[in-house]
Amino acid sequence: MKRYFINIYILFLAFPTIGQQYDDYIGAGHDINVTVTSSDAQADGNNTVSGEGLDLDIQGSSRFLAHATHGATIEEIEQLTTVGYESWINNQLNIPPTNYTTPTVEIIFEMYNNCQTLLGPILCLASFNIDATMWRYAYWNVTMRSPDKLRHKVTQALSEILVLSDRSDLGSYPHALAAYYDVLAQNAFGNYKDLLLDVTLNPSMGFYLSHFNNPKTVPLLNTSPDENYAREIMQLFSIGLYELNIDGSRKIDLTTGLWLPTYTNDDIKGLAKVFTGLSGSKWEDENNTEPIRFGRRFAAYSKIDPMAMYDLWHESGTKSFLGKTIPSGQSGMKDVEDAIDHLFNHPNVGPFLAARVIQRLVKSNPTPEYISRVASTFNNNGSGVRGDMAAVVKAILLDQEAMECYWAEDITSGTLRNPSQRLSEILIGLKADSPSERFWSHAFFYNELTGHHTLSSPTVFNFYRPDYVPDSDFAYLNFEGPEFQILNSSTSSNYVNGMLILFLRDYALEILKPFGVRPKDIPVLVNELYEKNMIFIANPESYIASLTDPLWLNLPAEEKVDYLDILLANGNLSDETKANIIASIKTPGLFDPISAAQYAAFMIAINPDFVIMK
Numbered sequence: 002m003k004r005y006f007i008n009i010y011i012l013f014l015a016f017p018t019i020g021q022q023y024d025d026y027i028g029a030g031h032d033i034n035v036t037v038t039s040s041d042a043q044a045d046g047n048n049t050v051s052g053e054g055l056d057l058d059i060q061g062s063s064r065f066l067a068h069a070t071h072g073a074t075i076e077e078i079e080q081l082t083t084v085g086y087e088s089w090i091n092n093q094l095n096i097p098p099t100n101y102t103t104p105t106v107e108i109i110f111e112m113y114n115n116c117q118t119l120l121g122p123i124l125c126l127a128s129f130n131i132d133a134t135m136w137r138y139a140y141w142n143v144t145m146r147s148p149d150k151l152r153h154k155v156t157q158a159l160s161e162i163l164v165l166s167d168r169s170d171l172g173s174y175p176h177a178l179a180a181y182y183d184v185l186a187q188n189a190f191g192n193y194k195d196l197l198l199d200v201t202l203n204p205s206m207g208f209y210l211s212h213f214n215n216p217k218t219v220p221l222l223n224t225s226p227d228e229n230y231a232r233e234i235m236q237l238f239s240i241g242l243y244e245l246n247i248d249g250s251r252k253i254d255l256t257t258g259l260w261l262p263t264y265t266n267d268d269i270k271g272l273a274k275v276f277t278g279l280s281g282s283k284w285e286d287e288n289n290t291e292p293i294r295f296g297r298r299f300a301a302y303s304k305i306d307p308m309a310m311y312d313l314w315h316e317s318g319t320k321s322f323l324g325k326t327i328p329s330g331q332s333g334m335k336d337v338e339d340a341i342d343h344l345f346n347h348p349n350v351g352p353f354l355a356a357r358v359i360q361r362l363v364k365s366n367p368t369p370e371y372i373s374r375v376a377s378t379f380n381n382n383g384s385g386v387r388g389d390m391a392a393v394v395k396a397i398l399l400d401q402e403a404m405e406c407y408w409a410e411d412i413t414s415g416t417l418r419n420p421s422q423r424l425s426e427i428l429i430g431l432k433a434d435s436p437s438e439r440f441w442s443h444a445f446f447y448n449e450l451t452g453h454h455t456l457s458s459p460t461v462f463n464f465y466r467p468d469y470v471p472d473s474d475f476a477y478l479n480f481e482g483p484e485f486q487i488l489n490s491s492t493s494s495n496y497v498n499g500m501l502i503l504f505l506r507d508y509a510l511e512i513l514k515p516f517g518v519r520p521k522d523i524p525v526l527v528n529e530l531y532e533k534n535m536i537f538i539a540n541p542e543s544y545i546a547s548l549t550d551p552l553w554l555n556l557p558a559e560e561k562v563d564y565l566d567i568l569l570a571n572g573n574l575s576d577e578t579k580a581n582i583i584a585s586i587k588t589p590g591l592f593d594p595i596s597a598a599q600y601a602a603f604m605i606a607i608n609p610d611f612v613i614m615k
Contacts, residue, residue, distance in 0.1 A: 058082070060572030061406060067571050067614055068363050069093075069398055070150040071157070071422060072429025075568055086399060093151035094391050098186045102305055105139040105179035108441075133167040133457075135175035138441040140182070140455060144425050145433070145440040155189040155394055156182065157421075157455055158361030162354070163200050163238050165209045166458045170299075174205070177304035178456055181205040193354065193379070193388035194345040197238065201230075201341060202307040204281055208299045210461065212276040213308065216296075217316040226316055231272035233461055235264050235323075240349040247376050248369035249352040263349060264323060271322035275340040278315030278333045279308040310334040323347065345388060351376035357467055358393065363403045365416045366480050371402045409573070409615040417484035418614050419464075420451035420496060427503075427606055430568045450495035452487040497607050504603035505596075554594040558583045561601055569602075570611040578608055 062081040066073040069090070073081075081089055109131055143153060165171065165181050172178075184203050188196035200206050207213030212230040216222070236242055244252040244261040251260045280295045281302025295311035315333030319326050325343045327336050344350070355375035359367040375396045382392035397403065408414045418426070424447060427433075433440075448454040458464045465486035470476050475485075556564070562582050566574040582604050586597035605611050 059567055061404075063567050064409070064571040064615075065398070065404070067426065068403055070154050070429075071144050072426035073150075074430060074432060075564070078567065086404070087395070090151065090395050090398060093149065094190055094395075096149040096152065098152055098183075098189070099143050099147040099149055101136075101139045101143060101179040101182045101186065102176055104142065105135055106176050108138050109135045109175060131173070131175060133172045133175055133178060134443040134445075136167065136178040136182075136456070137443040137445075137454070139175075139179055141442040141444065142440045145429060151394070152186055152189050154362065155358075155390075156186040158358055159185045159189060159196075160455055161361060161458070161463050162357050163196075163206075164458055164461050164463050165206055165456060166460070167456050168459055169209060171205055171209060174300075174304055177205040177208075180305045182456065188390070190391040190394065192386075193350070193390055193393075194341065196390070197234070197345060198338065198341045199307065200238070201234065201276070201337065202279070204299070204302060204304055204306075204308050206230075207279060207308055212279055213299060214280050214296055215277050216314050217274075217277045226270075226273040226277050228269050228273040230276050231322075232269050234344065235268070235272070237461065239344045239353065240264070240347045241353045245349045245352045247348075247352055247373050249356045249367075249372040249376070250369060263347075268322040271320050272340060274316040274318075274320045275322075275327065275336045278311045278313070279337075280311055280314075282306045282309035310337070350388075351379035355379060355393070355397075359397055360416070360467055360483060362394075362397055363400075363416070364414050365482050365484070366413045367402060368413070371400055374400060412478070413480065415613050415615045417482060417488065418612055419484050420447070420453040420487075420492070421455060423496075423606070423612065426569060427602075431602065447499055450492065450499045452492050500603055500606045504599045504606070554598060558587045558597070558601075561586070561598060562605075565601055565605050569605050570608070571614065573610045573615050574605065574608065575610060578604075578610060 059078060059082055062078045063073070065086055066078060066081060084092070147153065160182065163185065165178075167178055181203050184199045185196070188199055201212075204213055207215075207230075210230040210233055211227045215227045215230075216224045218225045240263045242263060244263055246252060253259065254261050278295070281297070281299075282293065283303040283306045284291075284293060285301055285303055293309070295314050310333040312333045315336070317329065319329045320336060320340070321327075322340075323343060325339075327339050331339070352372055355372050356367060359371065359375060375393060378392050378396040379389075380387055382389035386392075402408050402414070421444075424444070444454055448457060453464055465483040467483050468481050469483045469486040470480070471482045471485035471488075475482055562574070562579050566572055566579065582601050585604070586592055586601055592600060
């Protein structure tokens with residue numbers, strides 16, 4: 002095991018001459034007309050600022066992987082320092098997407114069949130439900146096991162922009178949830194126009210935002226186009242509420258001084274006509290031989306295959322919205338494609354999407370310049386292509402605001418890690434494992450504690466608004482803190498209790514006794530935090546490998562904390578915090594080696610230097 006902090010003292014004098022001046026920083030290539038004299042006669046002092054032979058530092062690699070993944074092991078962090086950021090991204094872009102639907106469907110029926118065999122039909126029906134649990138098994142298995150880490154992180158970010166939730170009737174259709182997540186994953190590095198179209202045609206989204214079986218105007222039947230999806234695809238998925246400049250700032254009507262709205266109610270009505278006539282394309286029951294048709298209940302149709310257009314139920318005539326008129330006489334699907342194309346080419350989409358994806362991956366308050374750079378990449382990837390998500394993701398992760406270490410000290414930088422991100426970084430970093438080959442967790446208990454799990458937001462507006470301002474201090478500085486919207490006295494204390502159960506279950510048992518928690522409840526709580534095959538393993542035991550590794554246990558206290566600082570907090574623990582943890586775990590007779598490791602991990606997991614990603 003390595004020690005990750007080595008003190009290196011370099012004394013150099015820089016003699017700038019008339020020429021290039023740097024207002025931000027010197028180094029990593031900012032070296033024109035800068036001469037460096039080194040105290041070491043064997044070393045070329047100019048290399049300290051030229052960037053020649055510059056290696057990625059372990060702390061920078063840890064921070065980068067916190068932006069780009071749901072968690073990394075120390076081996077992955079070390080490997081990144083050798084491979085380099087851009088090469089790592091390119092490698093990730095070339096990994097085929099993991100399919101969520103197939104594992105989910107297999108899990109459902111394998112578990113159901115095993116349940117029938119092991120428990121019998123009566124007990125099985127009493128304890129087994131086909132619901133969102135099955136989707137979450139697939140989600141956590143991919144999170145913990147799959148190599149396409151960047152895609153999974155970007156997919157999760159997109160799921161909080163193009164929102165769909167299991168807190169609806171969709172909670173009863175796990176393969177519907179998985180199939181929607183597949184749409185996001187498969188398009189995460191594709192073109193945003195294709196993503197908008199695929200989301201529009203996804204039956205789960207159609208069901209969630211009510212354009213599934215959306216009929217045309219039929220006065221005798223008292224039907225008219227549902228306007229829900231037309232409004233949300235504009236407001237939440239593409240252009241937002243107000244006209245934007247390239248840097249994300251809102252345009253102002255010079256006459257009234259007010260922000261310029263992007264659309265009116267007439268635009269909603271016009272666009273709503275486009276999203277009529279869509280319904281399932283296949284029956285759910287493969288043995289159903291009757292012709293497929295419009296208007297049956299959602300349960301009757303395949304949740305995996307995209308919706309089909311039934312022109313008989315599609316609104317005829319012209320459709321006008323946002324300055325465009327779709328002509329009469331086209332097929333319904335052509336109307337949909339033309340509408341998506343018009344939305345996609347709206348000038349708002351680049352800055353709208355750039356700001357939101359930056360918030361999900363890197364920081365809550367990107368500068369206008371950062372948004373502008375990413376939005377410009379969305380508008381043109383360098384080869385004349387608009388909407389290239391691979392280029393957008395690369396631009397976000399490799400931007401100076403994400404990469405340069407001096408930004409970590411800037412008051413505008415940072416973001417509150419959402420609760421799911423905190424849990425996954427802990428489990429992945431500390432190599433949580435299972436006696437089985439699967440990592441199945443539904444995390445419902447953790448979800449209840451913290452108010453967060455992917456595809457489980459309370460509304461289509463996500464868990465938190467992108468412009469949420471937590472308190473007067475944020476307001477005074479004109480800062481936003483989206484994730485703080487679900488941080489309150491309950492979720493913050495519940496998170497601490499969850500980490501206590503995760504790392505220190507025996508101690509948790511003692512302090513939770515007054516609250517009515519019984520000894521037999523503790524394993525259940527632990528299993529819900531990171532359970533494995535809860536139904537089919539008699540006494541499921543989960544463990545965090547790094548905390549029981551003999552090499553780890555034999556490290557001095559200082560190195561234990563340094564290791565966890567890099568692994569979890571990206572090297573951001575303050576000296577005071579580290580000193581307090583070290584002093585605690587070195588207290589004679591207080592901790593055995595395993596308990597000391599668990600306590601150190603617990604203290605870091607609840608520390609603001611971990612919870613806030615800088």
